[in-house]
Amino acid sequence: MELQAAVDVRNLRRVYRTTIGVLRRRVKDVVAVDDISFSVEAGELFGLLGPNGAGKTTTVKMLTTLLIPTGGSARVLGRDVVREADSIRGLIGFIFGMLGVFVGLTWGVLLFHLDLSHTDLAALGLAVLITTFSTSGLGLLLGCISLVSIETMFINNTAYFLLLVFSGANIPLAQMPAWMQTVAWGLPLTRGIAASRQLIAGARLAEVLPLLGGEVLLGILYVLIGFSLFRWFEFQAKRRGTLEAF
Numbered sequence: 695m696e697l698q699a700a701v702d703v704r705n706l707r708r709v710y711r712t713t714i715g716v717l718r719r720r721v722k723d724v725v726a727v728d729d730i731s732f733s734v735e736a737g738e739l740f741g742l743l744g745p746n747g748a749g750k751t752t753t754v755k756m757l758t759t760l761l762i763p764t765g766g767s768a769r770v771l772g773r774d775v776v777r778e779a780d781s782i783r784g785l786i787g788f789i790f791g792m793l794g795v796f797v798g799l800t801w802g803v804l805l806f807h808l809d810l811s812h813t814d815l816a817a818l819g820l821a822v823l824i825t826t827f828s829t830s831g832l833g834l835l836l837g838c839i840s841l842v843s844i845e846t847m848f849i850n851n852t853a854y855f856l857l858l859v860f861s862g863a864n865i866p867l868a869q870m871p872a873w874m875q876t877v878a879w880g881l882p883l884t885r886g887i888a889a890s891r892q893l894i895a896g897a898r899l900a901e902v903l904p905l906l907g908g909e910v911l912l913g914i915l916y917v918l919i920g921f922s923l924f925r926w927f928e929f930q931a932k933r934r935g936t937l938e939a940f
Contacts, residue, residue: 698772701734701757705766708752726752729766746847759783760837762931795822812896821893821906825886828909831916832857832882838923862887882916885909 759779802808889902
């Protein structure tokens, strides 16, 4: 009996429709994914390589049922990504980014002699996990916006830059104007960074629990907002027959 591929893609295509021009607006089709085919066997490690704009993220979004293909077909675990999207969502997981935190810490120790000798590593790991959760909530919100806009990279890069500025990652909060500090405490990452710095300096888990608790609550808030927005976009897409809005 022939084993079924875990992922099977045939002539997959995705075209965005947008408008260009200032005085004379006109419709333009942007081909994000152009007739690709591949299969991934169960247990196989598979990667998509290419420059920015090659269609890697768009392909993953289609395989995870976040975007509807313009043409072709794709099946995940034997299920069609369009007709059986709900059942696929209950069987797959999609996560990335957290490993980069630990890689960054490793380089910090090796290159910049970051001292972790007084650090409760388990507590620091918990802080990283909680902060990853809270920023994932923001990522869900940004992901929903990217569903209706082709300017995904611009939106995400702008949000990333502002988050680094306001969260205290590069500029200490104490050196910021009062209005920036107010904005910072309403963003994920800020409390996580503050808690991690205290832990690295030798603080105990009990001392940073208020910060981590606030980070958890903020993450839940962003997840709820992102999920609600996703459901609203889904409703609008079914009503209008398209996700494109901007």
